Amino acid sequence: MSKIKSLYPxxxxxxxxxxxxxxxxxxxxxxxxxxxxxxxxISIYNGIGIRFLRIIRNxxxxxxxxxxxxxxxxxxxxxxxxxxQIASLKISIEGIxxxxxxxxxxxxxxxxxxxxxxxxxxxDIVANLKNTGVxxxxxxxxxASLQMIPEMKKQSNTIMEAQQSRGIETTGxxxxxxxxxxxxxxxxVLSSILNTEEKALTLEARAFTIKGPxxxxxxxxxxxxxxxxxxxxxLIILILIIMKVFIW
Amino acid sequence: MLIDYFDFNNNEGVYMVNVxxxxxxFRYLIAKNDVLKNISLELHSGKLTSIIGPNGAGKTTLAxxxxxxxxxYFQGDLRGKLYFDENVISINEENVAEYSKKIGFIFQxxxxxxxxxxxxxxEEIAFGLENIGIAEERIIDRVSEILxxxxxxxxxxxxxxxxxxxxxxxxxxxxxxxxxxxxxxIDEPTSQLDPASTEEIFMIISxxxxxxxxxxxxxxxxxxxxxxxxxxxxxxxxxVIAYGTPQSVFSSERIKDTDVEIPVYTKLFxxxxxTEGLPVxxxxxxxxxxxx
Amino acid sequence: xxxxxxxxxxxAILLIPVSVAINIVGFQICQLLRLPIFxxxxxxxxxxxxxxxxxxxxxxxxxxxxxxxxxPIFLAYMPTSIFIGLITGFLARNNFFKNIFTLLILxxxxxxxxxxxxxxxxxxxxxxxxxxxxxxxxxxxxAAGNNIMVSVFSVQIIQExxxxxxAVIIVKLVISSMSIRYLSKMxxxxxxxxxxxxYE
Numbered sequence: 001m002s003k004i005k006s007l008y009p010x011x012x013x014x015x016x017x018x019x020x021x022x023x024x025x026x027x028x029x030x031x032x033x034x035x036x037x038x039x040x041x042i043s044i045y046n047g048i049g050i051r052f053l054r055i056i057r058n059x060x061x062x063x064x065x066x067x068x069x070x071x072x073x074x075x076x077x078x079x080x081x082x083x084x085q086i087a088s089l090k091i092s093i094e095g096i097x098x099x100x101x102x103x104x105x106x107x108x109x110x111x112x113x114x115x116x117x118x119x120x121x122x123x124d125i126v127a128n129l130k131n132t133g134v135x136x137x138x139x140x141x142x143x144a145s146l147q148m149i150p151e152m153k154k155q156s157n158t159i160m161e162a163q164q165s166r167g168i169e170t171t172g173x174x175x176x177x178x179x180x181x182x183x184x185x186x187x188x189v190l191s192s193i194l195n196t197e198e199k200a201l202t203l204e205a206r207a208f209t210i211k212g213p214x215x216x217x218x219x220x221x222x223x224x225x226x227x228x229x230x231x232x233x234x235l236i237i238l239i240l241i242i243m244k245v246f247i248w
Numbered sequence: 249m250l251i252d253y254f255d256f257n258n259n260e261g262v263y264m265v266n267v268x269x270x271x272x273x274f275r276y277l278i279a280k281n282d283v284l285k286n287i288s289l290e291l292h293s294g295k296l297t298s299i300i301g302p303n304g305a306g307k308t309t310l311a312x313x314x315x316x317x318x319x320x321y322f323q324g325d326l327r328g329k330l331y332f333d334e335n336v337i338s339i340n341e342e343n344v345a346e347y348s349k350k351i352g353f354i355f356q357x358x359x360x361x362x363x364x365x366x367x368x369x370x371e372e373i374a375f376g377l378e379n380i381g382i383a384e385e386r387i388i389d390r391v392s393e394i395l396x397x398x399x400x401x402x403x404x405x406x407x408x409x410x411x412x413x414x415x416x417x418x419x420x421x422x423x424x425x426x427x428x429x430x431x432x433x434i435d436e437p438t439s440q441l442d443p444a445s446t447e448e449i450f451m452i453i454s455x456x457x458x459x460x461x462x463x464x465x466x467x468x469x470x471x472x473x474x475x476x477x478x479x480x481x482x483x484x485x486x487x488v489i490a491y492g493t494p495q496s497v498f499s500s501e502r503i504k505d506t507d508v509e510i511p512v513y514t515k516l517f518x519x520x521x522x523t524e525g526l527p528v529x530x531x532x533x534x535x536x537x538x539x540x
Numbered sequence: 541x542x543x544x545x546x547x548x549x550x551x552a553i554l555l556i557p558v559s560v561a562i563n564i565v566g567f568q569i570c571q572l573l574r575l576p577i578f579x580x581x582x583x584x585x586x587x588x589x590x591x592x593x594x595x596x597x598x599x600x601x602x603x604x605x606x607x608x609x610x611x612p613i614f615l616a617y618m619p620t621s622i623f624i625g626l627i628t629g630f631l632a633r634n635n636f637f638k639n640i641f642t643l644l645i646l647x648x649x650x651x652x653x654x655x656x657x658x659x660x661x662x663x664x665x666x667x668x669x670x671x672x673x674x675x676x677x678x679x680x681x682x683a684a685g686n687n688i689m690v691s692v693f694s695v696q697i698i699q700e701x702x703x704x705x706x707a708v709i710i711v712k713l714v715i716s717s718m719s720i721r722y723l724s725k726m727x728x729x730x731x732x733x734x735x736x737x738x739y740e
Contacts, residue, residue: 060613074667144556152561186714186717198357201317207349210346211345215377364557
């Protein structure tokens with residue numbers, strides 16, 4: 001289980017997605033929660049259980065609860081069997097079941113993706129993409145975006161502080177705060193865009209647009225176990241689909 | 249400082265290139281007037297040629313033409329000829345990237361010279377070599393060598409975005425050094441650096457001279473220009489108003505009423521009433537004073 | 541295909557990370573100022589406006605991917621970002637940024653498209669739940685007898701109108717401060733340059 005971290009990125013993704021997507025095929029409202037549990041166990045085995053659960057709590061958990069509630073109360077259909085009533089809101093068993101299906105599936109798929117990104121470094125993902133033949137301009141744009149976000153955050157903090165010291169109010173009624181918005185955003189945007197002109201020349205100076213094969217310091221390779229796991233996962237999905245069609 | 253010469257482009261030994269401009273004029277597409285008027289000059293291998301002049305004189309434009317960024321990236325009306333060793337050079341969008349192997353360009357702004365796609369200084373310096381397709385083992389050797397040369401070994405694992413302006417500029421310099429071009433165009437590299445780092449940059453430039461590189465430097469620190477340059481080109485309003493050794497240019501009458509700066513030592517002697525044999529460096533002025 | 545590729549000049553490509561970062565930081569600034577809008581597509585609108593629909597679309601997709609790394613829910617809303625990038629690009633090409641009247645129409649179109657697209661996604665994928673107070677409002681409307689599409693849409697549209705109107709105005713202001721030299725190198729750039737300013 002803990003060896004999952006060292007697999008090739010696309011293998012990891014296929015493996016986790018197989019777990020994450022299976023509740024969409026299997027006809028049982030609780031499967032989603034079971035696979036979610038499985039993914040959580042994998043995260044614990046990889047040493048990031050607490051961080052993983054914290055992320056789930058901050059992102060998917062509330063949504064899952066809301067989905068269950070919304071579905072239980074508001075599913076439409078004829079012939080619903082109501083089991084409970086609060087004021088004018090009626091809870092139907094079909095609603096509960098549908099809610100379990102939807103929130104279970106959402107938790108399962110969502111958590112599989114979260115875990116994937118938590119146990120796969122950006123460098124590895126990019127190396128994988130390069131091996132697959134993705135245009136280096138695309139990988140550049142991805143990496144540059146990721147780097148630019150904290151940079152711009154820092155700059156926006158500086159600008160906001162400068163604006164505040166110049167007397168532009170950032171608290172108070174909504175109109176005041178709106179007025180604070182434009183002088184905070186505009187200089188940042190303009191200077192960032194201005195810099196792209198010179199950055200284009202910098203990239204040219206580093207032979208970024210040169211034609212021909214490129215090399216890479218960070219290389220990753222597929223092992224035989226990667227290929228095996230890939231086919232096993234595909235097989236599992238196939239079996240589940242066949243079972244769904246013929247048995248359930 | 250002894251520097252091992254590491255040569256990618258030409259394994260047969262020392263490679264020397266002379267650059268020559270003949271009657272180069274340029275007007276930006278959206279401008280009415282020429283920003284460069286009939287420029288002719290020559291850059292020799294193993295020599296440092298510095299361009300001086302006030303802002304707006306056209307220095308950076310000239311540098312961009314030699315590198316080919318004009319007309320590849322900046323539209324306009326370019327006239328005249330550019331030669332590398334008697335070959336007429338025509339750079340455009342199609343081949344501007346190829347020339348990065350031959351001409352290195354170091355810009356003024358340290359912040360925009362960090363590519364933004366690397367996590368460490370090591371990778372940042374390796375970026376250009378990866379793009380050219382140099383084998384990984386050679387890249388590692390080369391980058392390690394360059395880190396040592398530019399005194400950046402301690403910073404090799406740091407994220408280049410986190411460095412100071414001066415450190416970023418040194419990384420940018422190192423990144424171009426790694427690519428080992430024959431021609432270096434360096435645009436005000438020390439404007440954001442402290443005196444110690446500035447001195448280091450000029451040490452590197454001296455080393456490049458010994459490696460027979462052809463160097464064009466745009467610089468405002470006039471005393472350093474006087475000390476290190478073999479030739480000086482004084483520009484004003486798009487024209488070359490003086491061109492020659494530092495001594496001849498700084499003594500030249502033609503720059504007298506312009507905004508072109510001269511070394512403080514030369515100024516001093518001029519104000520003392522001297523008109524001939526003006527010194528341009530500290531060393532020269534001391535020996536002149538002693539001799540007098 | 542080749543025509544689309546032409547949009548992706550090096551300069552246009554470099555606009556994408558900046559625009560993605562603007563989307564994400566813009567959102568955070570609004571949070572910080574506690575404004576009830578998101579401005580999380582301001583970068584997409586900017587990119588679409590000056591570099592064309594395909595660059596705008598790429599910005600939208602990448603923003604969702606980057607956000608999706610930390611919260612996969614964003615991945616589901618990718619179609620909305622794609623529409624915003626494409627529509628802004630095509631309408632900017634047809635001079636919708638030229639005067640205030642057409643600018644407001646652009647804002648309206650973007651709000652409606654965004655609300656409908658996100659609404660459908662929320663309704664179908666997430667059963668109308670968004671994990672925010674918006675869901676409670678949606679729930680109230682549903683309880684009152686409205687169907688799910690209408691309920692989700694009604695809640696979203698008000699927020700979207702404020703958000704997109706402000707976004708297009710800010711984008712217009714920002715573009716008007718850009719240098720002619722830069723704009724002349726961008727695909728839609730010429731649409732933003734007045735003839736008088738052209739020859740200095």
